[in-house]
Amino acid sequence: MTQSNLAYKETLNEVEEEMEVHPKDKKLAMAHVYVAYVAFIIGVFGGLLQGLVRGGMIELPGWITYYQILTVHGVLLALVFTTYIIFGFFFAGMSKTHGAFPSGLRKLGWVGFTILSAGTALAAVMILANEASVLYTFYAPLQAHWLYYIGLTLFVVGTWVMGSALLAHFFNWKKAHPGQPTPLFGYMTTATLLLWIVASIGVAVTVLVQMLPWALGLTDEINVLLSRTLFWYFGHPLVYFWLMPAYMVWYLVIPKIIGGRLFSGSLARLAFALFLLFSIPVGFHHQLMESGISEFWKFLQTVLTFVVVVPSLLTAFSIFATFEQTGRAKGGKGLLGWLKKLPWGDARFFAPFMGMIIFIPAGAGGLINASFQLNAVIHNTLWVVGHFHLTVGTTVLLTFFGMSYWLIPVLTGRRFTKHANRCGIVQTWLWAIGMFFMSGAMHLLGLFGAPRRTAYGTYGDHPQAMQWFEGIFTSHVTVAIGGVILTAAGVLMFYNFIYLSFLAPKGKTEFPMTPDPIDTPNTPKFLENWKLWIGIAIVLIIFAYTIPIYQMIVDAPPGSPPFNFLIK
């Protein structure tokens, strides 16, 4: 270690003592957490009902439909919970690492929060009124009420406004500290937000240009393939919008919790820059089985899909190297002795750790899904549902739970007590066990042909459909049992949220943040060159999408009229 590095490390530690989340920023961040967990618990019960209905155990009353609940479950958990908790994390973390927000930017944050929440409320009302059972992937030419599309537009605009506040805070810092490497938290937040903004342009265009005029009756027909393409242009980077904040917890928070420090900042930055580049031009891998897109373009985007695995593998290496270094520094001997030195009893570590472990089969499943020929076996089957309940439903969610255990008490000025920690450990086990049953059975049912997004049915007691109910493990009943365990885990998590928000004793909780790694002063300049990264990202998008989208518009068949009677 060079002298300058040592000095750098010491100044950082001093600065760190002083940096706390500003009280006014705490309020803004906590507002996000409240909405997130209310959405979470409703979404969990939506999932429970789905599992029980699909397993043939209960029937829904006449005033609510399976597809309505499916829409509620998907929108609340995949969109509302994740978006709110991520922005809450960003506001808190940016305030801690880059200093308090200036009041103008904080106000901008509140404006964004208000727009986002108005959009969420509007969309929720339309879903509850059964005017929007089009699932969260839209499914034009199925048509929802136009107010649903307005709600979604407000949702996206709200995130853009909040994103501008966060980005402005980051670039202000950069301007005020010329030549210095930016704090990792800000770097990663910026990469994630840029990804989100570039990606959400796709969904904004399809909603504003295609669906809204069509739902208002201004246009008669819609270009279905184009709307699907624009949705999936957004739909896959959305996955990385969930995953990157989870990776931020792994890179920046977990090393501190286990008493170590991240071992390379440059590699962490590189991984995030690669995500920004490669996670957008890959949407066709959701459309492999459809007509109107040629094999060549599908293959090209599949290759890019494979490439985006690399930054994930890079992350796996960095995180486990940090674990090993820390474990050995604490006296762990032999090949695996360092494992024993990790804080297994600490829910802030254990929950994200289980998420990491589960990401191994989840990621392997993702590679299967992206492969053309294998995709034919699993496309639109329950396998896919099993897959994303591991990725976003376990890896990302367990990481966000682990984050909540310190983030909520930091924001509410309370203590993360032994009681809360014990609940967290039990919660993690319950979630993992429930998911083993539910996701495991879903994967296998998918291989036997059980479709996703489908209400209870036996297809006239066809033997192939009946076997989906009769298997010992491979059964809709196993899915439902897993769902019941997951619901118990969800309720426990909600209890912990209430406890840490309102009931836990007042006190000080640490915001765990790894000191910047010792290679920080040597961060290569190009990693901080945002114009370069955005430029390459746009070039890749243009390369992967221009010709196919041009064909979709120029060679388009006559459009489709609305079908709004089919969803009620």
Place this chain on the structure above:
Amino acid sequence: MKMHLDEKIWLILSFGMIMLFTIFTGYQTFVLGLGPPSNMETIDPQKVEETAPFDAPGVYEIGENEYEVVMILEIFRFNPGDIEIPAGSTVHFTMTSKDVIHGIQIAGTNMNAMVTPGHIQTITQTFHEPGEYLVLCNEYCGIGHQHMATTITVY
């Protein structure tokens, strides 16, 4: 940027694995012709029944043990349904949708395709084993989606 030797090995393995997957997928697609169903023909989705070949949906024998099925997918049925073919037949499906997005999947086989309005989808499947196969719609198409199914009987 300094990299540890372990990390270099890990990165080389990662890239190597990705390259292998890419080559396998590409080889199967472009050399063996096992690409995903990607037909480029279009059709007016509001005039399906007036447009050939969909003005006469049905099962047509086009060669020895070779059939063409011209099929319209609509809420919430397959037309024609309850198809019967002899074992060992190769069946070429030509399909489109009259209304919303549908999917066709035959449980117990690898046949799986999206059928979107405005587009004609084609896919070929050979049925070796006799039996009654469940054909189902695997893409959400509205409130009766779970009832959209038929069978193919291989005798």
